[in-house]
Amino acid sequence: MAGRRPLPTKLHKLHGNPGKRPLNTEEPQPRAGIPECPSHLDALAKEEWNRIVPELELSGLLSQVDRAALAAYCQSWSRWVDAEEKIQMTGPVIKTNKGYPIQNPYLGIANTALEHMRKFLIEFGMSPASRSKLRVTIKDSEEEDPLAEFLRPNTQQRGPN
Secondary structure (H helix, E strand, O other), X not given: OOOOOOOOHHHHHHOOOOOOOOOOOOOOXXXXXOOOOOOOOOHHHHHHHHHHHHHHHHHOOOEHXXXXXXXXXXXXXXXXXXXXXXXXXXXXXXXXXXXXXXXXXXXXXXXXXXXXXXXXXXXXOOOHHHHHOOOOOOOOOOOOOHHHHHHOOOOOOOOOO
């Protein structure tokens, strides 16, 4: 399919539907919520998962089916950080056994991981440019859930009915 990829309806609404095109009312709506962090992620990827998931959940942009994409983003983050640390130790150019200068292989790994991260950042609205196109109402984490407030036992003394 040629042309620009269509946005999910939820993101299209957040953009404000500037073109006033008809929205797909039959688009599947995955269950909102926080997916479980995959056990195969390394420690740094899990740290990134724990950092970013609450923010995405507050924005209403996270669903149960986003697990794989989010895991791929987090693992790309980890690879990028690891490669960048190794580049800092050895430099962007290294010498072969025969003394010829070549690009550090970690530079290619870092660049590939960075490109993968960029794609996932856009998908989740986590880059400045993609975020500037969204309009969301962020839930205040201190705000009381109306249902929980209603169901809470009343601690005030009630007079006779």
